Amino acid sequence: xxxxxxxxxxxxxxxxxxxxxxxxxxxxxxxxxxxxxxxxxxxxxxxxxxxxxxxxxxxxxxxxxxxxxxxxxxxxxxxxxxxxxxxxxxxxxxxxxxxxxxxxxxxxxxxxxxxxxxxxx
Amino acid sequence: xxxxxxxxxxxxxxxxxxxxxxxxxxxxxxxxxxxxxxxxxxxxxxxxxxxxxxxxxxxxxxxxxxxxxxxxxxxxxxxxxxxxxxxxxxxxxxxxxxxxxxxxx
Numbered sequence: 001x002x003x004x005x006x007x008x009x010x011x012x013x014x015x016x017x018x019x020x021x022x023x024x025x026x027x028x029x030x031x032x033x034x035x036x037x038x039x040x041x042x043x044x045x046x047x048x049x050x051x052x053x054x055x056x057x058x059x060x061x062x063x064x065x066x067x068x069x070x071x072x073x074x075x076x077x078x079x080x081x082x083x084x085x086x087x088x089x090x091x092x093x094x095x096x097x098x099x100x101x102x103x104x105x106x107x108x109x110x111x112x113x114x115x116x117x118x119x120x121x
Numbered sequence: 122x123x124x125x126x127x128x129x130x131x132x133x134x135x136x137x138x139x140x141x142x143x144x145x146x147x148x149x150x151x152x153x154x155x156x157x158x159x160x161x162x163x164x165x166x167x168x169x170x171x172x173x174x175x176x177x178x179x180x181x182x183x184x185x186x187x188x189x190x191x192x193x194x195x196x197x198x199x200x201x202x203x204x205x206x207x208x209x210x211x212x213x214x215x216x217x218x219x220x221x222x223x224x225x226x
Contacts, residue, residue, distance in 0.1 A: 035215070045164065045207060047215035060214070094163055105211045107154040109175075111163040 002026040004034070004095045004112035011118050012085050018117060022078040022095030029053065029071055033098040034078045035108060036069065038091040041116075048093075051078055053101040085119045092116050122146050122210050126218035132226040139195040141221045143208035148188050152212040155184055155193045158220075159204045167206075168193065200225065 008020035022034060035050040049059035051069045059067050068081045078095060092114040100106035123146035133139050143153065151171040156164035166175045168184035171191055181196040195202055203225055208218040 044219045045209070045217040047217075058214075105150075105152040107166060107169040107209070107211055108156075108164075108215075109166055109169075111165070114163050 002097050002110045004097060004110060006093060006095055006112045006115040008115055008117065010116060011120060013121050014086055014119055016085055017081060017083045018085055018089070020080040020093055020115065022112060024076050024078065024097070027097065029073045029076060029078065031101070033100055035096045035098055036080050037094045037096055037108065039094070040091045050098065052103065058103055087119050090117065090119045122149060122213050122216050124208055124210055124216055124218035126208055126221050128221060129219065130222050130224070132224050133198050134226045135198055135200060137198045139198050139223065141193040141206055143191045143218050145189045145210055149210040149212035151187055152210055153191050154209045154211065156207045156209065157204045158207065164207060
């Protein structure tokens with residue numbers, strides 16, 4: 001069955017770079033796509049960006065200048081890197097499975113458990 | 122695309138029929154999903170394409186609507202349905218509503 005699991009540091013200092021890994025199983029990154037979604041504590045959900053099955057990426061325009069998503073298909077891993085972190089980037093970060101192979105109307109069918117990232121000195 | 126959910130908080134009793142509303146800022150061609158998020162958990166997909174029930178989701182959940190106005194209905198509220206419910210459009214990229222928190226009266 002489809003599974004996703006996020007990992008990464010729980011604490012990041014302001015102005016530093018966040019690096020997260022999403023390890024997937026039950027599907028191939030060359031057949032489906034993965035998006036990252038984040039949720040500040042007690043608040044709503046924000047789509048951050050996606051990596052499509054062909055390896056291309058798209059980003060939320062509000063984060064595009066700071067965000068990079070990549071993958072290692074041999075390890076079934078997707079990576080998120082975001083620089084210049086501020087306190088407002090404190091959130092739970094989720095990776096999600098999408099059936100689509102490229103940008104196309106599609107929903108987030110499966111979610112990882114999420115990882116809390118706190119930006120603080 | 123702005124998504125507006127109402128109410129933000131809903132109190133209901135076990136067995137009640139519950140209706141949650143979601144309005145899109147423009148026509149989203151029925152590209153709408155509903156998610157349930159219980160405290161401390163990841164969101165879980167309930168409904169996609171406005172009215173298609175995700176596999177494994179109880180039939181007491183249903184979605185309806187078209188264009189800009191959508192509804193999630195729980196036909197008979199159960200204690201395990203206490204959660205926050207989010208709608209999400211995927212007609213133009215992806216945006217979520219702010220959520221409706223459902224509690225027991």
